Amino acid sequence: MTAGSLAKSLTIRDVAHRAGVSVSTVSRVINGKKVRPELETSVRQVLSDLNFRPSAVARSMVRGTTQTVGVLVEDISSAYYAELIKGIESVLERTGHHPLFKSSHWSTVLEEEALKVFLDHNVDAIIVVGGFIPETRLRELAARLPLVVAGRGGLSLGVPTLTLDQRGGAERATRHLIELGHREIVHICGRMTQEDAVGRLHGYRDAMHSAGIEVRPEWILPGDFLETSAYRAMLGFVELNLPFTAVFAANDQMALGANLALHRKGLRVPDDVSLVGYDDLPMSAYSLPPLTTIRQPAQQVGEAAAHAAHDLMTGKTPHLPEFELRLVLRESTRPLRR
Amino acid sequence: MTAGSLAKSLTIRDVAHRAGVSVSTVSRVINGKKVRPELETSVRQVLSDLNFRPSAVARSMVRGTTQTVGVLVEDISSAYYAELIKGIESVLERTGHHPLFKSSHWSTVLEEEALKVFLDHNVDAIIVVGGFIPETRLRELAARLPLVVAGRGGLSLGVPTLTLDQRGGAERATRHLIELGHREIVHICGRMTQEDAVGRLHGYRDAMHSAGIEVRPEWILPGDFLETSAYRAMLGFVELNLPFTAVFAANDQMALGANLALHRKGLRVPDDVSLVGYDDLPMSAYSLPPLTTIRQPAQQVGEAAAHAAHDLMTGKTPHLPEFELRLVLRESTRPLRR
DNA sequence: TGCACTCGTGATAACGTTTTCTGCATGACC
């Protein structure tokens, strides 16, 4: 052990030299191919003595595969994507792939940039969650490498897609309120540039329409999926003094914002106003009152996406399950008092 | 454009050929080195015609640098780490580095595995957040490559560390309750294998001790940083029928769990029981009541960690700022009614 | 005993870049 030697990283060559064999043999031992037993043991000895680990970069270079999967989401840190990512992470870990997460922050240029990075780094597959990448671009990518899209609907067959029926889910949520006797139902929208938000608004309208309720334009409140937006919107709406008895927020975070706003205005949930959210974030079961919401199986979607990517990588046709959006009944809704 | 040709990825060689120059020249153009203007324009033309992008893998191979930074956290999807990650992401993006996130899920073997992956992939730096990696190992790593540790205290000087004074923060939180006149204060602990949780328990004890209050063992409730654990613990404690007027939970998620449990038992926050959390998650401002808590500047810590890593990579001595843990007064605490 | 095989080994060629080295012009200076 020469002191002061700056750790010039060791190579398979050093191992070969010390074990008195060729690099080929060392490579074979590392990769579990047949080698004469006595050679194998001596190589293994050196391997562990030197604590040698082959360079993944060099490996990728020659093998043409990197064991990495690019994962593109809007925002790693937002609660919903966090769930999804957890799912992706858990299955990719088992398949020996390394996820490379990128947030696009709702910017089309960042999206394209992230894709470029993935391609440059020669990822073995890409998982795209939501976003605004044009379908043509997605198709182009899918033709080039394994690509799975989650959380977007209406894509052509060329692209394996995992879809949730946002419109149906929102319809279910709104219908729940209607079934409880509510008719004056407010909807707080998500960021309308996102497909999900649009779908949920449609679902709300569907349910209202089916029930023969005319939706007043004032009932449609703009929001951006964050607590604050719903808080402000709700506050503003209450000040209009229009009658209303229920609120359907396009996600749980906004439902929470609305919940506080209602409280500030002296309205009790669910006694005065029923409130439904969307997503079923882990914390929604612990809000006051616990939130009735539509459960999006985000983690399962993540798992399925990763599985599908794995299928694609191994040449199998990807399994693309359907997911059910369930209404989770808790305590933020109640029958309209007559 | 030959139809049906499977897209054998193009190389710098193809570009050189089509532009009628050598590969060296193409490389020079790509890297912005001096080249005869007319050659440069023709090469650039071909470059954009072919939409050529150099392989990051090959580049890493020869340059010995990958432009990636390994980031090891306990759990990507937990709310607190999400904040931190957001900070890391935002500055690394600006420096042109790509974060490689790994969750260790509180497992020492997964931690070590993640480190190996980082090393194998030849990351340019590593950021470790919390965790259980032995100090000797950290020192060893720090000697080998730029390493920044966040969220751990008491490390030797060899390792650049970003620390938050958890003990002090918890002392502040508890003192706040004491200043409001509370004396029978319950503490819901975090996962006690984690340094943070231990620090916060110490801080709680410090404050109680300074105020001359003897801590009853029953007041120390076990928890694991998740809502459910606190919910159950709180429920159980109330059933003991011991007098108490305030609760300090080791994080906001648990404060929320406790909040619901108190509600279930007919105790109002803050009228009957004052409640303080820790972290100041975005949603804590929207709970009912809005939560008084200790603000951990997670995002800023993330930013600082990334900056420090960048400093290290560029040979500068890392800037390791101190962070202040502020008490955020909201509505879950009030003076003890006499 | 000889021939065709199999098996395991080492030498060597990839993989796609950047970097170093070499060589050829061109221009400057005495």
Place this chain on the structure above:
DNA sequence: GGTCATGCAGAAAACGTTATCACGAGTGCA
């Protein structure tokens, strides 16, 4: 007009692996 820099382009080496190829020694069978 000859020598010496200088500038820039191409050739070749290098990065650390794996894959291909060639070879020699056994082995089985006729």
